Amino acid sequence: EVQLVESGGGLVQPGGSLRLSCVASGFTFSNYGMNWVRQAPEKGLEWISYITSRVDSMYYADSVRGRFTVSRDIAKNSMFLQMNNLRAEDTGVYYCARDMAAGPDVWGQGTTVTVSS
Amino acid sequence: DVVMTQSPLSLPVTLGQPASISCRSSQSLVHSDGNTYLNWFHQRPGQSPRRLIYKVSNRDSGVPDRFSGGGSGTDFTLKISRVEAEDVGVYYCMQGTHWPRTFGQGTKVEI
Numbered sequence: 659e660v661q662l663v664e665s666g667g668g669l670v671q672p673g674g675s676l677r678l679s680c681v682a683s684g685f686t687f688s689n690y691g692m693n694w695v696r697q698a699p700e701k702g703l704e705w706i707s708y709i710t711s712r713v714d715s716m717y718y719a720d721s722v723r724g725r726f727t728v729s730r731d732i733a734k735n736s737m738f739l740q741m742n743n744l745r746a747e748d749t750g751v752y753y754c755a756r757d758m759a760a761g762p763d764v765w766g767q768g769t770t771v772t773v774s775s
Numbered sequence: 776d777v778v779m780t781q782s783p784l785s786l787p788v789t790l791g792q793p794a795s796i797s798c799r800s801s802q803s804l805v806h807s808d809g810n811t812y813l814n815w816f817h818q819r820p821g822q823s824p825r826r827l828i829y830k831v832s833n834r835d836s837g838v839p840d841r842f843s844g845g846g847s848g849t850d851f852t853l854k855i856s857r858v859e860a861e862d863v864g865v866y867y868c869m870q871g872t873h874w875p876r877t878f879g880q881g882t883k884v885e886i
């Protein structure tokens with residue numbers, strides 16, 4: 659079964675950091691680009707980051723560029739999102755998603771990040 | 776950034792009747808490779824999104840054939856031929872042609 663499992667969310671103060679993880683199973687992880695998509699409470703979906711299958715390019719939304727860094731460990735079938743200088747507006751559910759044909763085709767269940775003092 | 780504009784934002788539907796959602800992009804979504812990377816997603820309350828359609832009109836595996844996608848350039852449509860109860864939720868379009876990728880605001884479908 660193709661599966662993505664996120665972890666690492668939690669409560670953090672403004673200006674703090676968190677590292678999210680996404681573990682993949684059921685498919686050849688190294689063959690796919692991967693996305694991070696988030697959803698603020700009661701709001702729509704926001705694409706925030708993508709990393710290529712060969713880890714040679716990364717892309718970011720303007721809202722997180724310079725603060726967030728995406729990476730992946732092929733040997734561990736894992737993707738990560740290092741989030742620094744967090745703001746209240748970064749609060750939400752963070753999904754990792756496999757990419758196929760320039761869009762997320764398989765999604766994890768999400769991990770919740772709350773930025774609050 | 777490419778702005779994706781969906782309409783309507785709220786869509787009351789009747790079971791068994793057709794429904795349609797529009798998505799317009801601020802720039803053409805035709806990629807230099809010739810493909811048009813327009814996706815449609817469905818999200819039920821409390822659940823992760825599910826992709827229904829990719830490259831304008833291709834259904835993902837397991838997606839019922841009552842869902843169809845169409846359009847070109849900057850104008851796209853998702854159609855449901857006969858609405859079923861499980862189709863309630865929010866529908867999003869998303870473009871994958873340009874960086875950064877962008878989603879529409881979402882269309883809430885309710886019975």
